[in-house]
Every structure is written in C-alpha cells, then in structure tokens.
Amino acid sequence: MFIPRxxxxxxxxxxxxxxxxxxxxxxxxxLPAVQQAREAARRMQxxxxxxxxxxxxxxxxxxxxxxxxxxxxxxxxxxxxxxxxWSWSVALLPFIEQPALYDxxxxxxxxxxxxxxxxxxxxxxxxxxxxxxxxxxPSSVLPDHVPSSVSVDGxxxxxxxxxxxxxxxxxxxxxxxxxxxxxMRHGDAIVWGNGxxxxxxxxxxxxxxxxxxxxxxxxxxxxxxxxxxxxxxxxAASGRSDEQVIMKxxxxxxxxxxxTNRFWxxxxxxxxxxxxxxxxxFVFADGSVHFLSENMEYDTYTNLGNRNxxxxxxxx
Numbered sequence: 001m002f003i004p005r006x007x008x009x010x011x012x013x014x015x016x017x018x019x020x021x022x023x024x025x026x027x028x029x030x031l032p033a034v035q036q037a038r039e040a041a042r043r044m045q046x047x048x049x050x051x052x053x054x055x056x057x058x059x060x061x062x063x064x065x066x067x068x069x070x071x072x073x074x075x076x077x078x079x080x081x082x083x084x085x086w087s088w089s090v091a092l093l094p095f096i097e098q099p100a101l102y103d104x105x106x107x108x109x110x111x112x113x114x115x116x117x118x119x120x121x122x123x124x125x126x127x128x129x130x131x132x133x134x135x136x137x138p139s140s141v142l143p144d145h146v147p148s149s150v151s152v153d154g155x156x157x158x159x160x161x162x163x164x165x166x167x168x169x170x171x172x173x174x175x176x177x178x179x180x181x182x183x184m185r186h187g188d189a190i191v192w193g194n195g196x197x198x199x200x201x202x203x204x205x206x207x208x209x210x211x212x213x214x215x216x217x218x219x220x221x222x223x224x225x226x227x228x229x230x231x232x233x234x235x236a237a238s239g240r241s242d243e244q245v246i247m248k249x250x251x252x253x254x255x256x257x258x259x260t261n262r263f264w265x266x267x268x269x270x271x272x273x274x275x276x277x278x279x280x281x282f283v284f285a286d287g288s289v290h291f292l293s294e295n296m297e298y299d300t301y302t303n304l305g306n307r308n309x310x311x312x313x314x315x316x
Contacts, residue, residue: 087235089173221273
C-alpha cells in the first residue's frame with residue numbers, strides 16, 4: 001500500500017524577510033519606550049534624593065534654629081582660606097541617615113579644618129571619598145570620584161590635584177541670584193547675608209519672606225565647570241572654590257551648554273545643570289520637589305532663587 005509523505009510547510013525567503021522586518025519595527029518602537037520608562041524611574045529616584053535632603057534641612061532647622069551655611073569657611077571673606085571649608089552636605093549627614101560618617105569626619109561646624117588638608121598631598125580627606133547614593137542622580141554620567149584628567153573638546157585636561165579622588169555630588173545648595181538665597185560661604189553670609197555685620201549669618205525659615213514654597217533650596221548642578229579643572233561638584237567640602245558646593249540662579253538652567261556632553265560651553269561654573277532632558281530638578285525650602293524647564297522665564301527663575309526679593313512670580 002502506498003502511503004504519501006506529508007509535506008512540511010515552512011517560510012519562504014520573502015516571508016522570512018517580512019517577519020524580520022516586522023520584528024525590527026517592533027524593536028524600534030519598543031526601545032524608546034523602555035528608555036523613557038528607565039529615565040522616568042531615574043528621575044523619580046533623583047526626586048527622592050532631593051526630597052530626603054529637603055527633609056534633612058527641616059530637621060536640621062528644628063534642631064539648630066537655622067539652616068546650615070553653604071560652606072563653613074573662614075568668616076573673613078578676603079582670607080586665603082575663605083573658600084575652604086566643610087559643606088552644607090556634611091551638616092546634613094546626621095539627618096539623612098549618615099551619623100557614623102559625620103562622626104568620622106568630625107567637622108564640628110568649624111572652618112579651617114579643610115584648609116591644611118585640602119591639597120595635593122593628602123586629598124581626599126579621609127571619609128570624603130565615600131560615595132553616597134543620596135548625592136548622586138541616577139541619570140548622571142559623571143564618575144563617582146573626581147578623576148585626575150578629563151576630556152574637554154577632545155583634549156585631555158589635568159584636574160586640579162587637590163580635588164582628585166573626592167566623591168562626586170550632582171547637587172548644590174542655592175545662593176540665589178547674588179547671595180540672596182539660602183546657602184552662602186561663611187564670610188559672604190556675615191557681610192551680605194541675613195542680618196549682616198556678624199549677626200546670625202545662617203538663614204532661618206522666618207528670613208524667607210517670599211515664602212518657603214517660592215524659594216529654591218537645593219538643585220541639580222551636575223557638571224565640572226567650564227574648564228573641567230577645578231569646579232567639580234563634590235559633597236564633602238569646598239576647596240579653592242565655593243562653587244564646588246554652591247550654585248547660583250544668575251544664569252539659566254543648563255547655563256547655555258549645548259548638551260550635557262559639552263559642559264565647557266556653559267555660561268558660568270555654578271549654574272544649575274542636569275542630565276535630564278529639558279531642565280533640572282530642585283527641592284524648595286518647603287520640602288517640595290519640582291522639575292524646572294531650562295526654557296522657563298528668566299526673571300521667574302531668578303526670583304525663585306531669592307528668599308526675600310518680594311517679586312511676583314510667573315508660572316513655573
């Protein structure tokens with residue numbers, strides 16, 4: 001008896017090419033969605049970091065009756081060590097679940113401790129190399145530690161030796177347009193800040209007459225300055241430049257840099273800048289976190305940085 005063989009069906013070459021093309025299209029549609037979902041998650045973590053810092057500021061204020069200085073430097077703004085000192089970030093350590101690190105650093109709120117140790121022979125200060133997740137935005141592509149060199153427009157630039165090895169931060173305290181914000185170095189706070197003339201340089205909530213919901217506290221400033229040499233953002237201390245821990249609202253968000261990979265085109269070394277598309281995130285003095293567009297009205301942004309200018313804000 002003759003039993004015919006069954007014919008097995010399969011793809012023709014044309015059908016296989018069509019299937020491959022469809023799969024390619026689906027992957028092309030899926031990848032941007034996955035990337036957007038990942039960036040949304042990273043932005044949420046960044047918001048949580050800022051929220052934690054905002055809560056830490058309130059707890060610090062409840063404990064000491066004021067906010068910390070931007071950087072605890074020499075009270076004489078013209079002294080050689082006027083830029084060298086522990087940062088506001090160190091002051092917050094006990095209030096952001098890092099009391100052991102604070103005790104290890106033993107800052108005691110003093111200036112001058114950093115002066116003799118913030119140099120090429122001993123950098124970084126013991127403990128200042130510790131990478132803290134709360135000070136790192138997940139979207140940032142900056143390294144965990146300040147490198148010894150960086151590429152600027154295709155050329156290798158040597159980073160100032162006294163800051164090499166310090167743990168990087170993606171956030172800075174806001175000093176407003178010109179020392180009218182919440183964070184200043186010690187000398188500037190005495191001369192120009194709250195009270196002046198040596199009286200209570202630390203800002204208190206009652207000094208924020210524009211309202212805590214209308215005043216920036218801390219924002220993303222995630223780039224190593226224009227030259228890549230000296231103004232790397234770090235959390236532990238300022239050395240030779242308070243712009244390592246303090247930002248201003250003098251210049252627009254992202255500072256005119258054409259992209260986060262061309263940071264050296266920024267207008268200034270201490271503007272807000274992030275690796276999120278279209279703007280940066282900030283925690284306000286009331287503890288709320290907002291994403292501010294790099295295209296927002298300049299006057300509105302400037303006024304948000306100041307605590308007591310009395311100006312009417314535009315939409316943001």
